[in-house]
Amino acid sequence: MAGNDTLRILPFGGLGEIGMNMTLFGVGDDWFIVDAGVQFCDPWMIGADVSLPDLGLLAEYRDRIKAIVITHGHEDHIGALDHVSLVCPVPVYAPSFACELLRLKEAEFGAVSSPDLHEVAPGDKIRVGPMSIEFIRVTHSIPDCLGLAIRTPAGLVVHSGDFRMDPDPLDGDRMDTAKFKELGDEGVRLLMSDSTNALVTGRIRPESVVGDEVGKAIANAPGRVIVALFASNVHRIQRIADAAISAGKRVALLGRSLHIYQKAARRSGQGGEIPALVDESRLKQVTGEDLLVICTGSQAEGRSVLSRASRGEHPNLRIGEGDLVVMSSKIIPGNERPIHRMINNITRLGARVLTEKTARIHGSGHARQDELRELIELVRPQTFMPIHGEYAFLQAHADLASLSGVDDARVIENGQVLDVTKDNAVVSNSIDLNNRFVDGPVVGDASELRLSQRRRIGWTGVVAATLRLTKKRGNRRVTVDVRTIGFPIQADDMLDAAADHASEEVMGLPDNASVQVIEETLTRALRSFFKRRLERKPVVVTFVDAPGG
Numbered sequence: 073m074a075g076n077d078t079l080r081i082l083p084f085g086g087l088g089e090i091g092m093n094m095t096l097f098g099v100g101d102d103w104f105i106v107d108a109g110v111q112f113c114d115p116w117m118i119g120a121d122v123s124l125p126d127l128g129l130l131a132e133y134r135d136r137i138k139a140i141v142i143t144h145g146h147e148d149h150i151g152a153l154d155h156v157s158l159v160c161p162v163p164v165y166a167p168s169f170a171c172e173l174l175r176l177k178e179a180e181f182g183a184v185s186s187p188d189l190h191e192v193a194p195g196d197k198i199r200v201g202p203m204s205i206e207f208i209r210v211t212h213s214i215p216d217c218l219g220l221a222i223r224t225p226a227g228l229v230v231h232s233g234d235f236r237m238d239p240d241p242l243d244g245d246r247m248d249t250a251k252f253k254e255l256g257d258e259g260v261r262l263l264m265s266d267s268t269n270a271l272v273t274g275r276i277r278p279e280s281v282v283g284d285e286v287g288k289a290i291a292n293a294p295g296r297v298i299v300a301l302f303a304s305n306v307h308r309i310q311r312i313a314d315a316a317i318s319a320g321k322r323v324a325l326l327g328r329s330l331h332i333y334q335k336a337a338r339r340s341g342q343g344g345e346i347p348a349l350v351d352e353s354r355l356k357q358v359t360g361e362d363l364l365v366i367c368t369g370s371q372a373e374g375r376s377v378l379s380r381a382s383r384g385e386h387p388n389l390r391i392g393e394g395d396l397v398v399m400s401s402k403i404i405p406g407n408e409r410p411i412h413r414m415i416n417n418i419t420r421l422g423a424r425v426l427t428e429k430t431a432r433i434h435g436s437g438h439a440r441q442d443e444l445r446e447l448i449e450l451v452r453p454q455t456f457m458p459i460h461g462e463y464a465f466l467q468a469h470a471d472l473a474s475l476s477g478v479d480d481a482r483v484i485e486n487g488q489v490l491d492v493t494k495d496n497a498v499v500s501n502s503i504d505l506n507n508r509f510v511d512g513p514v515v516g517d518a519s520e521l522r523l524s525q526r527r528r529i530g531w532t533g534v535v536a537a538t539l540r541l542t543k544k545r546g547n548r549r550v551t552v553d554v555r556t557i558g559f560p561i562q563a564d565d566m567l568d569a570a571a572d573h574a575s576e577e578v579m580g581l582p583d584n585a586s587v588q589v590i591e592e593t594l595t596r597a598l599r600s601f602f603k604r605r606l607e608r609k610p611v612v613v614t615f616v617d618a619p620g621g
């Protein structure tokens with residue numbers, strides 16, 4: 073075990089990937105967790121909706137963990153909290169907006185545990201053993217975001233959380249750059265900073281500019297306007313609603329998650345008050361030019377409001393001639409195809425579409441290179457460790473730190489344990505992580521959820537075969553019946569030939585062959601038959617009915 077002047081840092085997620093942010097910090101037997109996020113699985117991950125951090129490894133730390141700290145309310149920071157709290161039932165310290173969100177989501181969707189929530193605000197401090205954690209205001213794309221100043225026996229660690237440096241945030245609550253400079257003056261042992269936009273030059277577009285641009289588009293639109301964005305972007309939603317109201321329009325919010333985030337905003341004093349909202353069921357009673365619809369679905373998620381409306385499947389929202397659709401969000405890499413398909417469908421319905429590519433209607437929540445350098449230069453750390461991002465983003469951010477004069481800038485990956493002392497920082501261990509996945513009510517690792525088998529079934533289809541073995545006057549008879557699922561219709565003609573081939577193989581076995589050997593022979597025969605004829609190795613399920621078997 074490391075000495076009592078060594079800080080140990082163990083990232084469970086968020087390094088080398090976007091999402092599932094969670095890191096453990098510990099000195100001796102006193103540990104705490106920063107963030108507990110999920111990652112949304114790619115559509116090809118058949119059988120898994122989201123992935124969770126390695127809860128098995130976490131259980132090994134259970135007795136040492138004293139607290140969980142949450143930086144802000146995005147799903148990739150809070151989405152796994154109920155699972156993490158189930159393993160480690162310790163106090164959770166989170167900003168007010170995130171607390172309200174967690175309570176509302178638990179009430180609406182249920183949770184595997186009820187985390188013990190404690191609200192914290194900028195300037196608050198908590199203690200964990202020989203460490204203290206102070207909360208600092210940062211700006212991002214969801215209300216009420218915090219960075220951390222962690223004082224440890226190894227020195228001061230600054231954690232940026234997710235941030236951008238918006239000089240003119242809509243809620244007027246600026247990032248506390250003076251505090252970061254003050255910490256720099258105090259002397260920072262280690263800076264851990266958000267790398268999401270480390271490959272993008274310049275600075276992000278201020279939110280006020282985005283608000284003005286969307287406001288102009290709304291004011292100039294001859295007909296109905298539909299704005300799609302992330303429900304978590306509460307302040308932008310408020311700004312857009314205000315612009316619509318001053319252009320003489322009424323506002324409707326469509327999508328369950330929008331209402332949850334708005335409610336969390338009201339409860340935590342972060343806005344969310346939109347006057348005279350139009351109820352969804354009354355949309356048809358408001359003439360087009362008097363209406364602004366704010367909805368979810370900017371990533372073309374299949375069941376979202378905009379996606380359903382684009383296919384003509386939404387009960388209350390019909391997109392038509394003269395409508396303007398404003399996609400006020402980033403096109404997240406990987407979602408391009410479904411988004412473009414949705415835009416084509418909307419255009420086909422006669423509406424005009426504005427995207428971040430064609431108008432200044434979106435600004436990222438994550439600092440770009442100039443802002444990242446500004447933070448590094450304010451904090452002036454001895455060691456720099458990029459967090460939150462794919463590997464190339466982390467490396468680019470480490471390079472930026474080196475250019476800004478940090479001598480020790482290094483990329484650490486998930487599962488690598490970094491031991492930090494006053495004058496040294498070394499990777500002391502590398503642990504193979506075994507992430508968990510959620511499939512409806514079931515949680516398990518990849519092998520427990522049989523993810524690779526389910527993917528294989530998707531690619532190859534399934535063959536089910538029943539073999540009946542009978543004996544007539546001492547002569548063996550084999551009958552095989554073969555059926556398939558997920559095979560091309562052209563394969564139907566081959567089923568008899570497949571059955572004949574399998575029968576012959578089984579007939580070639582000695583008379584005393586066991587049921588197990590018969591089953592294996594049947595499986596092998598069918599697999600090789602379809603490999604030869606269709607160039608696929610299907611999943612084969614066999615049933616053998618043998619006398620005495």
Ligand SMILES: [Zn+2]
Nearest residue numbers: 144146212234
């Ligand atoms: Zn975030």
